[in-house]
Amino acid sequence: xxxxxxxxxxxxxxxxxxxxxxxxxxxxxxxxxxxxxxxxxxxxxxxxxxxxxxxxxxxxxxxxxxxxxxxxxxxxxxxxxxxxxxxxxxxxxxxxxxxxxxxxxxxxxxxxxxxxxxxxxxxxxxxxxxxxxxxxxxxxxxxxxxxxxxxxxxxxxxxxxxxxxxxxxxxxxxxxxxxxxxxxxxxxxxxxxxxxxxxxxxxxxxxxxxxxxxxxxxxxxxxxxxxxxxxxxxxxxxxxxxxxxxxxxxxxxxxxxxxxxxxxxx
Numbered sequence: 311x312x313x314x315x316x317x318x319x320x321x322x323x324x325x326x327x328x329x330x331x332x333x334x335x336x337x338x339x340x341x342x343x344x345x346x347x348x349x350x351x352x353x354x355x356x357x358x359x360x361x362x363x364x365x366x367x368x369x370x371x372x373x374x375x376x377x378x379x380x381x382x383x384x385x386x387x388x389x390x391x392x393x394x395x396x397x398x399x400x401x402x403x404x405x406x407x408x409x410x411x412x413x414x415x416x417x418x419x420x421x422x423x424x425x426x427x428x429x430x431x432x433x434x435x436x437x438x439x440x441x442x443x444x445x446x447x448x449x450x451x452x453x454x455x456x457x458x459x460x461x462x463x464x465x466x467x468x469x470x471x472x473x474x475x476x477x478x479x480x481x482x483x484x485x486x487x488x489x490x491x492x493x494x495x496x497x498x499x500x501x502x503x504x505x506x507x508x509x510x511x512x513x514x515x516x517x518x519x520x521x522x523x524x525x526x527x528x529x530x531x532x533x534x535x536x537x538x539x540x541x542x543x544x545x546x547x548x549x550x551x552x553x554x555x556x557x558x559x560x561x562x563x564x565x566x567x568x569x570x571x572x573x574x575x576x
Contacts, residue, residue, distance in 0.1 A: 392572045393442040406434045408485035443565040448504045455499040463495045514553040516546045
């Protein structure tokens with residue numbers, strides 16, 4: 311067991327080293343995705359989307375108007391944005407931030423700081439607008455997931471935990487309930503299916519030349535790096551993720567360009 315863990319740890323370290331050679335923004339995105347797939351924070355699996363550069367979480371947590379970690383009060387009925395007429399309310403925005411509280415704090419964010427919270431608030435709202443645009447397009451394209459698919463993912467997620475109690479504690483820590491989790495999973499799977507359909511696999515193919523060029527640059531900066539064949543799978547995945555991110559950004563730009571988005575966040 312210890313040997314397997316060491317192998318896994320070594321592989322993750324090599325991946326982190328490779329990531330340092332990409333641009334700063336893409337490196338941060340890649341490192342975040344690698345971190346969420348490492349198994350240390352299993353609940354992040356269900357509160358983040360598999361799509362690169364998007365944090366798309368579904369569901370609504372109905373609260374009393376107070377964010378316990380911030381100590382403030384809000385008007386839950388207030389509309390903070392509309393997307394083609396569909397409302398995003400203050401309670402939904404606060405719930406989204408609460409659900410990602412653990413992730414924000416893990417990155418060193420101080421949510422009690424008004425300036426930090428304001429920036430996180432804007433980012434969270436932008437993510438929610440992106441999510442709504444995508445879900446509206448999935449409806450227009452008749453893209454959906456079945457209850458069986460949602461149930462299977464729910465059971466798989468719950469099965470990642472050592473016990474039922476550990477699962478329930480993770481839900482509570484992330485501001486989730488079982489119903490909200492199911493809705494999150496439904497959104498996650500729908501978004502995944504959407505991008506699987508609208509992004510052609512040909513657009514994210516990584517060529518041998520691209521891999522070799524990346525490795526050559528990396529090797530020049532890191533002479534003691536492992537041989538190409540050892541790092542090749544990680545490099546291919548990294549470059550594929552970058553291309554996918556680029557396609558996602560193009561799609562979102564097109565959706566926003568044709569949408570009526572009104573932001574009333576104060």
